[in-house]
Amino acid sequence: MKQIVIIDYGLGNLRSVSRGLEHAGASAAVSSDPGEIAAADALVLPGVGGFRDGMEMLGPLEATVREQAGKVPVLGICLGMQMLMESSEEGGLRPGLGLVPGAVRHFPRVPGMKVPHMGWNTLTVPADEPLYDGVPDGSYVYFVHSYYASAPAEHTLTTTEYICEFASSVKNGRVYGVQFHPEKSGATGLRILKNFIELA
Incomplete structure (x- = not known):
């Protein structure tokens, strides 16, 4: 059974992501130990909250994540996806991990359109x-976010329309990011997690 490590840096829906991976057929461990992270068959970077807090709290593990990103599949979820990008406008322009080209921006303010996109x-x-x-075009998934990723076409896997068209998932080599929550997206989300496990 593939060993998937969910990176615990203090900000994330760790239990629901862990349950989702287990339902999809993986052995999922939650860890902040660089040795365990380095030994994993694949990594998941979850996240809920602000970009600045996420990058600051990841700090001690940042080098390990960068190093493993070239060796094993990595999946960033929600804030975790945004942290994979080069920069974010949230809290002033701040650098991300730079593992996927592109930037994170705030949704434009449009009368009658609520932010966050939920x-x-x-x-x-x-x-x-x-x-x-096995995921049909037009499949529904569950979102909660106020910022969105803008990525070059060659690194944009899926797009979604809300206020503007944005990259709802991205890819660079073996590094993947999804803006939505697969662990909250029913059968479609479980299929995506299963597919990720099979990449390991």
Whole structure:
């Protein structure tokens, strides 16, 4: 059984992500130990909250995450995806991990449109992407976010429309990020997690 390590840096929905991975067929461990992280078959970087807090709290593990990102599959979820990008506007322009090209921006203010973007929305699913194997175009997943990723087309896996079109998932080599919460997205989310496990 593949050993997936969920990186515990103090900000994340660790229990629900762990349950989701276990339902999808993985052995999931939650750890802040660099040795355990380095020994994993794949890594998940979860996150709930602000970008600045996330980067500061990840600090001691940042070098380990960067090093492993070239060796094993990595999946960033929600804030975890945003931290994979080069920079974020949240709390003033701040650098991210830089593992995926692109920047994180605040949704434009549009009368009648609420921020955060919260609830179910659709994905434009690419035809030949292993992470989305068996996931039909237009599938619904669950979002909660006030900032969105803008990434080059070659690093954008799926897009979603809310106020503007944004990258709802990204990829660079073996590094993946999803803005939505697969662990809260029913059968579609479990299929995406299962596909990620199979990449390990």
